[in-house]
Amino acid sequence: MKALTGRPTAAELVAAVADFLDNDVRAACGGQVGFHARVAANVLRIVERELLDETAGPVLESLAGLGVGDEAALAQAIRAGRLDDRADEVVACLRLLVGHRLAIDHPGYGDGG
Secondary structure (H helix, E strand, C coil), rough: CCCCCCCCHHHHHHHHHHHHHHHHHHHHHHHHHHHHHHHHHHHHHHHHHHHHHCCCCCHHHHHHCCCCCCCCHHHHHHHHCCCCCHHHHHHHEEEEEEEEHHHHCCCHHCCCC
């Protein structure tokens, strides 16, 4: 996503806070607070990847091809049986969705990294 507001961008700000939590806070705290700082830093790194993501095009095209705009609409259409005759397309779309989500939430998960 291109920033319109100049620098630092939202992604850069999120990354800075994640680095602060991961390095300074965790070094200064132990136990539960250190663990929570690590979890918070990981959450912020996911947000950073979402802000920087420019790879959702194929997922959005696949959803549009099924006549839905997002995951919630896809789930509703599946539950309602409106896509029962398009199982191959639905499976292909779900594979794209899961792959994209893994790329954001767990980079390198599917490639041995």
